Amino acid sequence: MSKPIYLDYNSTTPCDPRVVEAMLPYFSGEFGNPASRDHLYGWKAKDAVDEAREQVAALVGAHSEEIIFTSGATEAINMALKGLAVAAPIGKNHIITCHTEHNAVLDTCAYLEKKGLAVSYLGVDKEGNISLEELEGSIRPETLCISLMWANNETGVIHPIEKIGHLAQKHHVAFFCDATQAVGKIPVNAQEAGITLMAFSAHKMYGPKGIGALYLNKKSHLSKISPLLNGGSHEHGLRSGTLNVPGIVGFGQAARVCAQEMTMEHINLVNWRDKLEVALMDAIPETKVNGSANRLSHVSNIRFPQINAENLLLSLSQHLALSRGSACTSNVQRPSHVLKAMGLGDAEAFGSIRISLGRFTKEVEMELVIEKLTAGILSFSPTH
Numbered sequence: 160m161s162k163p164i165y166l167d168y169n170s171t172t173p174c175d176p177r178v179v180e181a182m183l184p185y186f187s188g189e190f191g192n193p194a195s196r197d198h199l200y201g202w203k204a205k206d207a208v209d210e211a212r213e214q215v216a217a218l219v220g221a222h223s224e225e226i227i228f229t230s231g232a233t234e235a236i237n238m239a240l241k242g243l244a245v246a247a248p249i250g251k252n253h254i255i256t257c258h259t260e261h262n263a264v265l266d267t268c269a270y271l272e273k274k275g276l277a278v279s280y281l282g283v284d285k286e287g288n289i290s291l292e293e294l295e296g297s298i299r300p301e302t303l304c305i306s307l308m309w310a311n312n313e314t315g316v317i318h319p320i321e322k323i324g325h326l327a328q329k330h331h332v333a334f335f336c337d338a339t340q341a342v343g344k345i346p347v348n349a350q351e352a353g354i355t356l357m358a359f360s361a362h363k364m365y366g367p368k369g370i371g372a373l374y375l376n377k378k379s380h381l382s383k384i385s386p387l388l389n390g391g392s393h394e395h396g397l398r399s400g401t402l403n404v405p406g407i408v409g410f411g412q413a414a415r416v417c418a419q420e421m422t423m424e425h426i427n428l429v430n431w432r433d434k435l436e437v438a439l440m441d442a443i444p445e446t447k448v449n450g451s452a453n454r455l456s457h458v459s460n461i462r463f464p465q466i467n468a469e470n471l472l473l474s475l476s477q478h479l480a481l482s483r484g485s486a487c488t489s490n491v492q493r494p495s496h497v498l499k500a501m502g503l504g505d506a507e508a509f510g511s512i513r514i515s516l517g518r519f520t521k522e523v524e525m526e527l528v529i530e531k532l533t534a535g536i537l538s539f540s541p542t543h
């Protein structure tokens with residue numbers, strides 16, 4: 160039986176074969192610990208980590224010493240927000256974020272609220288955009304940090320990052336950005352965007368799972384954080400623990416390939432994504448794209464009238480691997496908090512699916528996707 164067509168690249172991406180090839184020697188032959196300073200095994204591992212750090216830094220407009228390796232974006236987000244809160248000067252105890260952030264940010268903010276910090280949550284309009292006026296009006300003398308994502312994982316909607324960075328600098332507030340869905344997909348330059356700290360993850364950009372990074376702008380006094388993990392003083396004392404050398408090498412290789420190929424990928428994916436949307440809107444009346452204005456080229460969050468996305472995707476699962484939004488972490492079916500924040504009702508949110516294309520999507524697959532989706536949706540329609 161052939162595998163279903165994978166259309167869930169925002170959840171995770173397959174490791175690029177070039178990434179796997181680069182990683183393989185570091186599991187057994189070159190197994191050294193980069194912290195071993197007294198022999199060749201350690202030196203070779205350190206050289207590989209140094210090179211990968213440079214590759215990752217180059218992709219995001221950073222210097223290599225500004226990259227701290229973590230186990231993924233969730234850890235980097237916790238490290239940034241909790242680390243800032245612990246290291247904050249007395250009286251700096253307010254964070255500004257947004258209702259449409261990933262749960263890694265929202266849950267960390269909820270934790271910090273329980274610890275006594277104040278958090279302001281910005282709303283979004285029906286396209287998923289924040290208001291810069293609301294953002295600036297929310298900044299208080301005690302504001303420690305603005306935490307806003309680069310691109311949304313459910314809709315692909317892109318925030319005006321440079322303008323947010325400018326506001327943060329104007330008011331001397333740290334700007335933490337969850338750039339997990341943007342890095343490797345669109346040009347990201349943390350320094351030019353005025354970002355103080357930034358989280359991202361290898362498995363969203365054709366690298367391995369279990370490795371990510373936190374960018375810390377070394378020039379900014381606002382980037383001071385306390386570590387979550389104490390131990391061997393790895394990563395400038397900010398993230399102790401023996402480094403995941405194969406993962407780091409894979410991350411570096413993934414960054415190198417993305418830097419070379421992301422512009423071409425964008426051109427293909429935006430074409431196919433748009434064709435898909437037009438075909439679905441033509442075939443099924445009242446089909447609407449959620450957050451269509453300014454978004455990543457490979458993402459479509461689309462809603463159909465009178466369907467239940469969970470049932471639809473289950474019925475199509477033999478042919479298509481699609482998702483309802485963010486990967487489900489519980490058995491409870493709740494409407495997407497992102498779509499609700501954009502003003503959708505429960506039924507509209509439950510009737511929405513996320514299609515995310517990627518590097519290994521083929522143009523010839525699009526016909527089958529359109530055919531299967533259209534037939535599936537029409538078979539659920541009560542008038543059919």
Ligand SMILES: Cc1ncc(COP(=O)(O)O)c(C=O)c1O
Nearest residue numbers: 231232233261263312339340360
């Ligand atoms: C926007 C965003 N932030 C954070 C994360 C968490 O990333 P990781 O799986 O590397 O912890 C994800 C993954 O779904 C994401 O999409």
